[in-house]
Amino acid sequence: MDKILLGTLLVCLCCAGGAHAKVRDPAVAGTFYPANADELSAMVAAHLRDAGDIPAIDGELIALIVPHAGLVYSGGIAAHSYKLLQNSGFENVIICGPSHRFRFTGVSVYGPGIEWKTPLGILPCQDDMCNKLLKKDQGIAIVAQAHKSEHCLEVQLPYLQTVLPDCHIVPIVLGFQDKTSTEHLAEALAEVSADGKSIMVASTDWQHYRPASEGHLMDSLGIDCLEHLDIDRLEKYLKEGKVEMCGSAATIAILKAAVARGANRVKLLKYGDSGDISGDKNAVVGYVAAAVYKSSETEDSSVPDEESSYELSDREREQLLGIARSSIREFLAGGKAPEFKVTGKLADPGAAFVTLKRDGQLRGCIGHTVAREPLYKSISGCAIQAAVADPRFSPVESEELPKLHIEISVLTPLQEVKSLDEIEVGRDGLMIFYSRSRGLLLPQVASEYGWDRITFLEQTCRKAGLPKNAYREPDAVLYRFQAIVFGEKEG
Helix, strand or coil: CHHHHHHHHHHHHHHHCCCCCEEECCCCECCCECCCHHHHHHHHHHHHHHCCCCCCCCEEEEEEEECCCCHHHHHHHHHHHHHHHCCCCCCEEEEEEECCCCCCECEEECCCCEEEEECCEEEEECHHHHHHHHHHCCCEECCCHHHHCCCCCHHHHHHHHHHCCCCEEEEEEECECCHHHHHHHHHHHHHHCCCCCEEEEEECCCCEEECHHHHHHHHHHHHHHHHCCCHHHHHHHHHHCCCCCCCHHHHHHHHHHHHHCCCCEEEEEEEEECHHHHCCCCCEEEEEEEEEEEECCHHHCCCCCCCCCCCCCHHHHHHHHHHHHHHHHHHHHHCCCCCCCCCHHHHCECEEEEEEEECCEEEEEEECCCCCCEHHHHHHHHHHHHHHCCCCCCCCCHHHHHHEEEEEEEECCCEECCCHHHCCCCCCEEEEEECCEEEEECHHHHHHHCCCHHHHHHHHHHHCCCCCCHHHCCCCEEEEECEEEEECCCC
8 A cells, every 4th residue: 555655646746746748558459459540440430330320318418338348349339328429529538437457445546647548649638637536535546556457448548539539538447346435436526527528437347247148137127227317226236236337336426426417317328248249148248338418308307406496395394304313213223224215306316414403502414415315315324424423423322312403404516616706695505625625514504603705715614624714725626505404393
């Protein structure tokens, strides 16, 4: 680990020092795809041509899912996704996949200051976005060894060089595909990719080396989850082994980031397996091409727009408060969260905070800033965490529960602050990112203390453990958001 950290430091120092960009030479040219530029160009062109006319996406394209085997096997499938990028105007491509050959914990971004080379030429990294990701979370770092021989990103590059010849990339691989890294990456991606110029790409193969009849059944379960954007069920099937994806963490992270950005539709573009090319259906690998997008049919959107009229009825609010209280009660009694059956808005993706108070004093507060899971599940998990895992307080005891008052804040999507004049005290909550520190204050906090805008900004900085004027730093990034705030009735 010390060697990895030293390597990371050296790369960072090299970039900071203004040295010439480091070139990441192709690792699998001549094996996964032709090393000859003319042959490779002809192969990619044929794949794109054979994909035919892809039906238009009726909305905003946010992410793609592509396979990453040898291009003779998976390239024809991947081309169905990449054809959507022709004449799309995207400038940046965030590509995310698994580390197959190097074991490490966390997430590696192989940039800034890196140029990726293929027989078709050079793709530069989008240095600003790479730097933003590195600042978002301590689990995101530069682990050069993880990219040295990795193929899952490299095999995507010839298609990007063909359909988006002037694009910049943000190359990401995940090590051990743990839930924490996945969740943190999803949150970071949702925040840095929402510039209108960037597309996210998840690189994954599906079931591996099973008879086609068996493999297709497994893949069909996962594809059904995908088409319904049911991330919760997909994660469950992956954990149970009912669905296989070698890039499961990368795919889940990008799906959750896409949902946080408003995605509410997935279109399956093409499915196939290696046996379609080899003729051997006894041991195949599954391949999927899909588009994740925000439908222009906004009335059906599962995620509220910025500052929209999104609202919860009195009954829905009561349900959520009941879910929060019963979740704490059952967890304290038996160590497990209860199961709930809900419909409508409560089952839609939602971001929320749960605040616990006793005798008017804060007793715990935990939440999510992006919609990573169904609202009811976010409320349930945050309520439990607020009760037992807020590091500022000792865990809640069972006998305390009747004395606790529960308040819920359901958040709208984060909106980057371009001007301080945009911030309205009483309406907006604030989040700051600076130098790997993060702090958040809910909208009601400023109102409760009677702060003005500057005091609110200063207190948000203090919450992050930063100097009070850190929000003025050029590298500081501010977000605002709104919240539907409601709590249990007193007495």
